[in-house]
Amino acid sequence: MSAETEDRGIVSIHERRRPAVRRTITVTEVGLLGFLVVIGLGPLLWLAKAAITPTRDTLREPMALWPHGLDFQNLATAWNHEHLDRYFLNTLAVAGGSWASQLLVATTAGYALSVLRPRYGKIITGMVLGTMLVPAVVLLVPLYLTALDVPVLHISLINSFWAVWLPAAASPFNVILVKRFFDNLPREVFEAAMVDGAGPFRLFWSIVLPMSRPILGVVSVFAVVAAWKDFLWPLLVLPDPDKQPLSVRLPVLADLIQLDVLLAALFVSTLIPVVLFLVFQRFFLRGAGLSGAVKG
Amino acid sequence: MSVIDRPTSPAPTVVRREGRGRRVRGNRLAAVIFLLPMLIAFGVFSWYPIARSLVMSVQQTNLVSPAQFVGLDNYTYVLQDPDLWTAVRNTGYFAGLALLFGYPVPLVLAVLMSEVRRWRGIFTALAYLPVVVPPVVAVLLWKFFYDGGPAGVFNTVLGWAGLGPYAWLNSSSLAMPSLVLEATWAAAGGTVIIYLAALTAVPPELYDAAEVDGASIWQKVWHVTLPQLRGVLLVTLILQLIGTAQVFLEPYLFTGGGPSNATLTVLLLIYNYAFGSSLSGDFGAATAASVMLAVVLAVLSALYFRLTRSWSQS
Numbered sequence: 001m002s003a004e005t006e007d008r009g010i011v012s013i014h015e016r017r018r019p020a021v022r023r024t025i026t027v028t029e030v031g032l033l034g035f036l037v038v039i040g041l042g043p044l045l046w047l048a049k050a051a052i053t054p055t056r057d058t059l060r061e062p063m064a065l066w067p068h069g070l071d072f073q074n075l076a077t078a079w080n081h082e083h084l085d086r087y088f089l090n091t092l093a094v095a096g097g098s099w100a101s102q103l104l105v106a107t108t109a110g111y112a113l114s115v116l117r118p119r120y121g122k123i124i125t126g127m128v129l130g131t132m133l134v135p136a137v138v139l140l141v142p143l144y145l146t147a148l149d150v151p152v153l154h155i156s157l158i159n160s161f162w163a164v165w166l167p168a169a170a171s172p173f174n175v176i177l178v179k180r181f182f183d184n185l186p187r188e189v190f191e192a193a194m195v196d197g198a199g200p201f202r203l204f205w206s207i208v209l210p211m212s213r214p215i216l217g218v219v220s221v222f223a224v225v226a227a228w229k230d231f232l233w234p235l236l237v238l239p240d241p242d243k244q245p246l247s248v249r250l251p252v253l254a255d256l257i258q259l260d261v262l263l264a265a266l267f268v269s270t271l272i273p274v275v276l277f278l279v280f281q282r283f284f285l286r287g288a289g290l291s292g293a294v295k296g
Numbered sequence: 297m298s299v300i301d302r303p304t305s306p307a308p309t310v311v312r313r314e315g316r317g318r319r320v321r322g323n324r325l326a327a328v329i330f331l332l333p334m335l336i337a338f339g340v341f342s343w344y345p346i347a348r349s350l351v352m353s354v355q356q357t358n359l360v361s362p363a364q365f366v367g368l369d370n371y372t373y374v375l376q377d378p379d380l381w382t383a384v385r386n387t388g389y390f391a392g393l394a395l396l397f398g399y400p401v402p403l404v405l406a407v408l409m410s411e412v413r414r415w416r417g418i419f420t421a422l423a424y425l426p427v428v429v430p431p432v433v434a435v436l437l438w439k440f441f442y443d444g445g446p447a448g449v450f451n452t453v454l455g456w457a458g459l460g461p462y463a464w465l466n467s468s469s470l471a472m473p474s475l476v477l478e479a480t481w482a483a484a485g486g487t488v489i490i491y492l493a494a495l496t497a498v499p500p501e502l503y504d505a506a507e508v509d510g511a512s513i514w515q516k517v518w519h520v521t522l523p524q525l526r527g528v529l530l531v532t533l534i535l536q537l538i539g540t541a542q543v544f545l546e547p548y549l550f551t552g553g554g555p556s557n558a559t560l561t562v563l564l565l566i567y568n569y570a571f572g573s574s575l576s577g578d579f580g581a582a583t584a585a586s587v588m589l590a591v592v593l594a595v596l597s598a599l600y601f602r603l604t605r606s607w608s609q610s
């Protein structure tokens with residue numbers, strides 16, 4: 001996009017030169033920024049303040065800035081005494097495993113359906129597309145019973161991270177996204193590699209995967225964010241508190257612990273994803289745009 | 297595939313002519329091996345549960361006694377449960393309020409933000425920040441904000457303007473709007489990003505042409521920008537309806553469905569059927585309700601799917 005067209009929005013460059021328009025735009029922008037700061041940042045700033053405020057002050061004067069001093073002890077108590085560290089590690093385990101299983105299934109299936117193209121591939125693609133019509137939450141009960149007694153193996157996955165990792169892999173969205181990306185890779189490169197003697201496995205590992213970094217980044221962000229946010233499913237399949245991720249444990253802690261320690265715990269749980277977002281902003285926003293924009 | 301079928305080393309010209317339709321030379325075994333992880337994952341955790349939910353909805357199952365075929369009894373039971381209709385009404389109310397609060401706000405924000413020339417990244421980051429907050433944290437935080445006493449956070453702020461105090465979550469008329477307000481705050485940023493992407497795709501020539509016809513800024517927004525966003529507006533509408541029909545986290549954590557069932561939603565009801573009682577869950581009723589919800593949502597999903605697909609093909 002050239003600089004000229006990039007500057008062209010609804011308001012033209014010519015219109016921007018008019019003093020009245022410029023004044024209005026400045027006022028609107030300042031107002032917009034103020035609104036976004038209050039709405040987007042406000043609650044988080046309040047949480048940061050409350051995390052280091054004694055319970056009594058937060059309850060009596062929630063909007064006052066430390067009338068009786070600061071209390072940094074809350075953060076340490078939340079992290080060590082309430083075992084936030086363990087639940088945090090559980091969240092990492094849930095997210096990491098879901099990420100690995102989703103990436104494995106999406107790339108191998110995408111490769112088979114897009115590049116190897118077996119004759120029955122269209123049927124399988126159709127069956128994957130079909131599951132997109134079935135909202136995941138509606139499968140809650142049968143999926144829970146499946147985790148309770150896995151067909152063929154007859155083992156229970158309850159209280160095992162596999163109960164979260166494996167169902168996460170069955171994401172039709174990922175498979176279709178990766179397949180469409182592979183569809184658009186140049187076939188000439190594959191042919192050339194095969195002329196040089198590369199087999200299907202070599203082609204997958206050394207040619208297709210290295211060419212797919214952008215889509216793998218998007219799928220990765222989707223996978224980690226979804227695992228981080230998930231609440232209902234881990235609540236059902238991980239009843240053992242020692243296995244539960246932060247999202248499941250926090251509502252229980254809310255009823256058990258001091259308010260100041262709880263708010264400190266909420267603050268710590270928010271800080272990590274917010275920092276990740278600020279670092280990897282581009283990937284987050286690209287993924288967010290994808291869910292509504294054209295998938296192709 | 298036998299060697300006779302195809303040349304062993306195809307000339308580049310042949311490859312180019314055959315283009316995307318061409319299969320990679322490889323044995324069938326490789327395809328099966330590569331499909332295996334997906335077949336296992338989907339077979340066990342998607343196709344099998346889908347089939348099972350249809351079967352279970354016509355069975356009486358509670359894991360204690362063996363499953364019995366009961367015909368449409370589960371459906372009749374659920375349809376005659378007065379709580380279902382309360383839940384349907386509440387879910388509809390939630391969806392309606394969410395449209396009222398949550399549909400215009402991201403659009404207005406995105407249109408204004410798309411005109412920002414300096415530090416647009418800061419605007420985008422601020423708008424998206426609530427989406428990054430883990431949903432459970434957001435609900436627990438807002439639950440504290442909604443404290444009904446005069447020293448609650450919202451009541452303190454509104455008190456400066458001489459309003460309140462309001463009971464928020466404890467009031468059967470304010471509870472649902474409170475839930476929707478938090479859900480809107482948590483989700484609006486994602487929709488803003490979708491609209492921003494769509495706004496950059498509006499061809500600038502259209503604005504140029506409108507200006508030649510003497511259109512004012514407002515007329516350009518109304519006659520160029522909004523019509524150009526028609527498709528994406530429809531998609532976000534469907535996505536939002538699909539999302540709100542499955543709302544669970546907010547009523548479960550904020551109110552548990554109360555006060556007096558004012559925030560009982562369909563998914564919360566399904567959860568209560570299956571897992572709410574400490575004795576044994578009524579899995580038949582839960583799956584029957586799930587299947588009915590699935591049928592409604594499948595219509596919306598099919599619509600969403602058709603829309604996005606026809607775009608990517610054109």
